[in-house]
Amino acid sequence: MSDALFGSPPVEVAPGAVHLPGWLDGDAQADLVRRCRDWARGPAGMRRHPMPRGGVMSVQMVGLGWHWQPYSYSRTLPDGTPVRPFPAVLADLAARAVGAAYGAPPGPGADPYDVALVNFYDADARMGMHQDRDELSREPVVSLSLGDTCVFRFGNTETRTRPYTDVELRSGDLFVFGGPSRMAYHGVPRTRPGTAPPSLGLAGRLNITVRASGLEG
Numbered sequence: 067m068s069d070a071l072f073g074s075p076p077v078e079v080a081p082g083a084v085h086l087p088g089w090l091d092g093d094a095q096a097d098l099v100r101r102c103r104d105w106a107r108g109p110a111g112m113r114r115h116p117m118p119r120g121g122v123m124s125v126q127m128v129g130l131g132w133h134w135q136p137y138s139y140s141r142t143l144p145d146g147t148p149v150r151p152f153p154a155v156l157a158d159l160a161a162r163a164v165g166a167a168y169g170a171p172p173g174p175g176a177d178p179y180d181v182a183l184v185n186f187y188d189a190d191a192r193m194g195m196h197q198d199r200d201e202l203s204r205e206p207v208v209s210l211s212l213g214d215t216c217v218f219r220f221g222n223t224e225t226r227t228r229p230y231t232d233v234e235l236r237s238g239d240l241f242v243f244g245g246p247s248r249m250a251y252h253g254v255p256r257t258r259p260g261t262a263p264p265s266l267g268l269a270g271r272l273n274i275t276v277r278a279s280g281l282e283g
Contacts, residue, residue, distance in 0.1 A: 082247035083242070084167040084242050092263065105130060110133075118136055125191045134200065161179070179278050186272055191271075196253060198277065210239075210274040212266065212274070214270055217235075236261070
């Protein structure tokens, strides 16, 4: 994989929440898209999760390292299928991303990054405001965007409503949130179909979020 780009200065959206536009160059994006297509293949591939109160998520998702479904982690899918292993390439990317966002990579006492959620948004997919609260660890969440541009709504730690900031995330962008913003509500109210770089051959948006679960193996 090509080295990430660090030419664009970080933008602090909130304390501990940092946006780095264009962090991944074209080769790195293409490599991740190829990997996502492999990770999405069954039997432990992409699926839309049912919600506890009814309905089904519009975003398709596959977990690596741990299987996530609202609102818990497990090592197997509900049918007993093993979860795909957490890739070393994403652990490396997460460490570099934290270093780029905060000026230093995770320290020796930090919980290891061990889970990734690969989310696919078609033109109609949305993600409601939510907190990433199913992890025992409070290490920063690392989010990578590929393909179509989206509106990423980054809110506060108390409610799903205002105040929030809408950030446009384009292909190759990095967003890291930790510290006082680790439990901020966030979501994706819309994507912009047809905005993916043509070189990726991708219709839609891929989002990879890398997390430290803090769970025992």
